[in-house]
Amino acid sequence: MKLMLDLVRRHKQAGAGPAVGIPSVCSAHPVVIATALRECAEQGRPALIEATSNQVNQDGGYTGMTPLDFRRYVQKLAENEGLSPELLLLGGDHLGPNAWRRLPADAAMAKAEIMVTQYVAAGFRKIHLDCSMSCADDPVPLAEAVIAARAVRLCHAAEQAWQQAPERGDPPVYVIGTEVPVPGGAHEDLGELAVTSPEAAASTLELHRVAFQRAGLEAAWERVIAMVVQPGVEFDHHKVIDYRPEKARSLSAFIEGQSGLVFEAHSTDYQTPERLAQLARDHFAILKVGPGVTFALRETLWALAAVEREWVGEGEGLVDTVLGVMRAEPEHWRGYYxxxxxxDVDLAYSLSDRIRYYWAHPAVRQACQTMLSRLDASPPPLTLLSQYLPRQYEAVRDGRLATRTDALLRDGTAQALRPYLHACSA
Structure with a gap:
């Protein structure tokens, strides 16, 4: 993945001014992905789209897609949005035994090996090796040496998959790190977070370097481009822990001395534009976002539902349908709320946005399409846009945005993505 290697090189060489970096969009929702691709296409910059091990795996994940399915799905969206194929980057996030952690470690790791193999064979070239979670027969917490050994095992599978691929293309690049935030945000109310110390980061790096070397993976180690650490950012259901650069100063100084390596920041959702830009300047050159974008999507759909209620006022509304399905099928939120x-508030408004698991549900999908079709068939007056979608109202008045629901929905979603693009110079 030459684009990522080049991005890291340019970040390490950059002086004052906007930081060289890239947002990583972790979502399977078509509007979120299409919006990210359109924004990148308009700026002529690369788009990094990542699937998580829970979303996409050999068993289908919660999206029902295998890695090959997801690649074809994103490629089609990229073609529709006018993004050049060479600017589309696909990554796998939290690739490890997480989806099967209730199994014994040997069984879970065997499943993880198959998953990583399928990701690389399908053309994913940015691979986050995440074996930080304990499996059914593991101690808690897991020793870092065990985490590193398991990461090496998955890296070996990834390298074999690349070498055996009919169209090899660029070799994979890797992300490592043991201080990995919980995917999708914290489950509990958070206080202040401890920032990873430079000593802990150095220990993680050395443990992995030695493990790669002992396994004969020196060439793959040269393609380890980033490590995940805790910069002191996170969110829970209703609160955001903001980045405080003074607390991460020594951590940022540490990575400056590591050739070819940057930080990858997880759980940056809901950080302010200024804090995102500071994260990028402090060498968190890969900024991951997921629930924050689907939260913006949900806000926009909720606003359109309010417009529909005022303007059309017939049938069961989208909001009632979504919340009804969530209550009837609680498996995606029961362990979190x-x-x-x-x-009631958590289901509809939590920052962890468990609603994102339900947009593909047939009843929810139908309710959403019905609402959008009604509003397109009978466009509401600008006064209702002003009331419920004030940002889009201003853009419509300025002639920058059409009043079609697809345009309104994409613009609402883009509000969460644009600060990331502004924070990073492509």
């Missing part, structure tokens, strides 16, 4: 007193 624990307080019965605020369950």
């Amino acid at each position: 624990q307080d019965p007193a605020r369950l």
Whole structure:
């Protein structure tokens, strides 16, 4: 993946001014992906789209897609949005035993090896090796040496898959790191977070370097471009822990001395534009976002549902349909929302945005399409856009945005993506 290697090289060489970096969009929603691809296409910059091990795997994940399915899905969207094929980068996030952690470690790792092999064979070239979670027969927490050994095992599978691919293309690049935030945000109320110390980062790096060397993976080690650490950012259901650069100063100084290596920042969702830009300047050159974008999508759909209620006012609304499906099928949120007193608010508004698991549900998909079709058939007056979608109202008045629901929905979603693009110089 020459684009990523070049990006890291330019980041390490950059002086004052906007930081060289790239947003990483972790989502399977077609509007989110299409919006990211369109924004990148308009700026002529690369788009990094990542699938997580829970979303996409050999068993289908919660999207029902295998890695090859997801690649074809994103490629079609990229073609529709006018993004040049050479600017599309595909990554695999949290690739490890997470989806099968309730199994014994040997069984879970065997499943993870198959998954990583399929990701690389399908053309994914940015691979996050994440074996930080304990499996059914593991101690808690897992020793870093075990995490490194398991990462090497998966790297070996990835390298073999690349070498055996009919069209090899660029070799994979890798992301390592043991201080990995919980995918999708924290489950509990958070206080202040401890930033990874330079000593802990150095220990993680050395453990992995030695493990790669002992396994004969020196060539792959040269393609380790980033490590995941904790810069002190996170979000829970209703609160955001903001980045404080003074607390990460020594951590940032550490990575400056590591040739060819940057940080990858997870859970940056909901950080302010200024803090995102500071993260990029502090060598968090890969900024991952996921729930924050689907949260913006949900906000826009909720606003359109309010417009529909005021303007059309017939049938069961989208909001009632979505929340009804969530209550009837709670498997995607039951382990996350624990307080019965605020369950209604958590289901609809939590920053962890468990709603994102339900957009593909047939009843939800139909309700969404019905609402959008009604509003397109009977466009609402600007006064209702002003009331419920004020940012889009201003863009419509300026002639920058059409009043079609697809344009309104994409612009609402893009509000969460544009600060990332602004924070990073391509």
